[in-house]
Amino acid sequence: MTRPIHVIGGGLAGCEAAWQIAEAGIAVVLHEMRPEVETPAHKSDGLAELVCSNSFRSDDSTSNAVGVLHAEMRAAGSLIMRAADRHQLPAGSALAVDRDGFSEAVTQAIADHPLIRIERGEISGLPNPDQPTIIATGPLTSGALATAIREATGEDQLAFFDAIAPIIHRDSINMDIAWMQSRYDKPGPGGDTAAYLNCPMDRAQYEAFIEALLQAETADFREWEKDTAYFEGCLPIEVMAARGAETLRWGPMKPVGLTNRHKPEEKPWAVVQLRQDNKQGTLFNMVGFQTKMKYGEQTRIFRMIPALENAEFARLGGIHRNTFLRSPKILDETMRLKVQPHIRFAGQITGCEGYVESASIGLLAGRFAAAEALGDQPALPPDTTAHGALLAHITGRNLVDKENGDFQPMNVNFGLFPDIEAPTKDEDGRRMKGKERGVARKRTLAARALADFTRWLAANELRKAA
Numbered sequence: 001m002t003r004p005i006h007v008i009g010g011g012l013a014g015c016e017a018a019w020q021i022a023e024a025g026i027a028v029v030l031h032e033m034r035p036e037v038e039t040p041a042h043k044s045d046g047l048a049e050l051v052c053s054n055s056f057r058s059d060d061s062t063s064n065a066v067g068v069l070h071a072e073m074r075a076a077g078s079l080i081m082r083a084a085d086r087h088q089l090p091a092g093s094a095l096a097v098d099r100d101g102f103s104e105a106v107t108q109a110i111a112d113h114p115l116i117r118i119e120r121g122e123i124s125g126l127p128n129p130d131q132p133t134i135i136a137t138g139p140l141t142s143g144a145l146a147t148a149i150r151e152a153t154g155e156d157q158l159a160f161f162d163a164i165a166p167i168i169h170r171d172s173i174n175m176d177i178a179w180m181q182s183r184y185d186k187p188g189p190g191g192d193t194a195a196y197l198n199c200p201m202d203r204a205q206y207e208a209f210i211e212a213l214l215q216a217e218t219a220d221f222r223e224w225e226k227d228t229a230y231f232e233g234c235l236p237i238e239v240m241a242a243r244g245a246e247t248l249r250w251g252p253m254k255p256v257g258l259t260n261r262h263k264p265e266e267k268p269w270a271v272v273q274l275r276q277d278n279k280q281g282t283l284f285n286m287v288g289f290q291t292k293m294k295y296g297e298q299t300r301i302f303r304m305i306p307a308l309e310n311a312e313f314a315r316l317g318g319i320h321r322n323t324f325l326r327s328p329k330i331l332d333e334t335m336r337l338k339v340q341p342h343i344r345f346a347g348q349i350t351g352c353e354g355y356v357e358s359a360s361i362g363l364l365a366g367r368f369a370a371a372e373a374l375g376d377q378p379a380l381p382p383d384t385t386a387h388g389a390l391l392a393h394i395t396g397r398n399l400v401d402k403e404n405g406d407f408q409p410m411n412v413n414f415g416l417f418p419d420i421e422a423p424t425k426d427e428d429g430r431r432m433k434g435k436e437r438g439v440a441r442k443r444t445l446a447a448r449a450l451a452d453f454t455r456w457l458a459a460n461e462l463r464k465a466a
Contacts, residue, residue, distance in 0.1 A: 002373045002465055004029050006133040008123050008145070010047040012080050012355055013347025013362030014136035015106050019079040020366030022115040025465035026373050030110060033122040033142060045120075048080065048106035049099075056084055056095040056356050061450065063442040065412045069356055069386040070095065072453045073363060079109055080359040126152055129342050132373065134365050136346040138358070141323045152340060153330045164408055165289045166302060167315040168274065169415055170282050171438075173197065176262070178274075178307035183257035196275055197284055199307040200260050200268035206249065209304055213241040216297040219318075236292045236319055252288025272305050278398040283314050283415040291317040312438075314415040315353075324351045328396025328407050334368045334378045335361070335395065344369055350394045353411045360387055360412075361394065370462055379460040385453040389416040414445050 007018045010032030018028045035045040043049070058064040061071035073081045087101035110116050124144035127133040137145060180194040201209065216238055240247045249255070253270040260266055274284035291298060298316045303309050325331065327350050330338055335350060337343040346365035347358040364387060368378035381388035383397070390412050392398050398416065399407065410416070422441035425431050432440055 002026050003130075003132065004117075005369050005373060006031065006127060006131055007136060007366075008133060009136035009138060009347065010034070010110075010118070011136060011138050011347060012048050012106075012359040013138070013365070014134070015048050015110055016078060016080050016359045016362035017134050017136055017346050017366035017369070018110060018116055019113070020077075020363055020462075021370045021373075022113050023077060024367075024370035024374065024462040026115065026370055028116045030116055030118050031123050032118065032120055034120070036120050037122045037142060044103065046100075046103040046107045047110055047118075048083070049103045050097070050355065054089070054096050054099045054102075056097065057354070058093055059095040060093050062446055063439055064446070065386060065389075065414045065417070065442075066354070066356055068446050068449050069360055069390070069412050071450055072386050073356070073360055075453060075457060076363055076367075078359065078363055079106060080356075080362075083109065124148070126340065126343060129340070132342050132344075132369060134344045134346050134362075134369055135349065136358075136362055136365070137323070138348045139323045141349060146323060149325075152337070153325065164315065164318045165286050166291075166298060166313055166317045167277055167283050167285045167410075167415070168308065169312045169314055170197075170284055172310055172312035173199075173274070173284070174307040174309065176307075179261035181258055181261070186257075196273045196287070198258055198260075199272040199274070199305050200255075200266075201253075201270040201272070201306060202266075203269040205304070205306060206253075206270040207245070209301070210241050210245055210248065212301045212304060213238045213293075216293045216301060218292045218297075219294050235290075237289050238291060238293060272308075278393075278415065280398070280415075280419055282419060286317075289317060290319055292319050293317070314413040315411055324349050324409055326407055327351045327394045328399055331395060333380060333391075333395050333397075335365055335391075348409070351407060351409045352390060352394060353409045357390060357412050360390060363387075364391060367462060371460075374463060374465060376463075379456070381456050382452045383418055385449045385456065386412050386417075387453065389418075389449075392416065414442055417445050417449065420444050420448060 004027040005021050006029045007014050008031045010030060014030060018030045021028050032047065057066045059070055060067040070081060083102050083105040084095060084097045086105060087098045089096045089098055111118060122142055125148045178197050178199050180197055182193050182195045185193040218238065237248060240251055249270045253272055255268040255271045258271055260268060273287045275287050277283040277285045295316050303311055325345060331345060332338055335344050335346065344365050346362040350361055352358055352361055371378045383389055383392045393410050393416050422444045424437065
């Protein structure tokens, strides 16, 4: 007999982790503090309650990264995907669900499983070393537990406004306008003097950009976010712009120390810098461009920047209250806390965004915990899969600087996947261009991911506990 594994948090990640463990024949105690302790966002005491959107986003597994994640989860016997499929609503190519029916289905499945026991009540501290535990408490981790996590990890902050800058696919940036250069050609730790991608603006372009920022429609904070203060060091760019027309030009858009490689005789009035965001060099983030603008406004306004007129965004910016760890620094490759390896984290608290991403990391955490309990070594999914790419982001395998790099939560996207040589010609031998070639690349990445995930599952089937 193996010891029960405890899972703290009855959201999507916690329920998925508990399900995967129980399906391996291991007892689980699932802790959910509601209704004993309420949160400002939840409306019921049901498990896996969807507190925001009811959409799981695209279900296209042929050319969309989140659709690939859906398909991989289904192949792995995901409870969350089973409930979503059973309570699907019309939403075109997206997977939207009846939120009440979905929550009820997950709650019933967990309650009916003979190896899962639900315990209601707050867990205010970390477990003892003899109690294997998965913490999947999400962005609304209780204050007492957040304090215990902070003390154990040495991290100064957990709950705060998560300032997210947009991330752009490198191959959508116009390099006839942009150029690579570090400010003053200053070499970085690796000796590189051209670590930033620079997009120049003249005065008229800058002033039009500032005016657009000041007129942009911004998203409202949710009620439970309104009392959380901004950090001065990560103000939204529209807030900085409102402080004066020159604020951004002498902040994140300062033009000093840079020479336009295409027009060396012209001094830029302002410069937007982008910094490499992953080892593959497929993603670049906009330095200092955290924002509260609505997504449509971001796309419209950021494409006003020279060289970004056709930008494709892997992630748009945002600022919201969140609770997440600096996972690359404090978690190992299977999401165990390095200083207390009997504790594993899962879901949004690890640094992923989105319902499906959180559930998928719960799925992996459950499989890893079950393998350990059965005396096996957890096997990591290949980085070429959606699960593997997301895990690599969380644990820092794709970060340029794992210890000190700027780690931010991320949705799954093809920019996280290792690159691939995609076809350049269609079935008729005609050379593909632009978007057509981009779609072909996505299809190739998706096909590789699903094939590799199928092989990984077959090679790492969890054996049942005796």
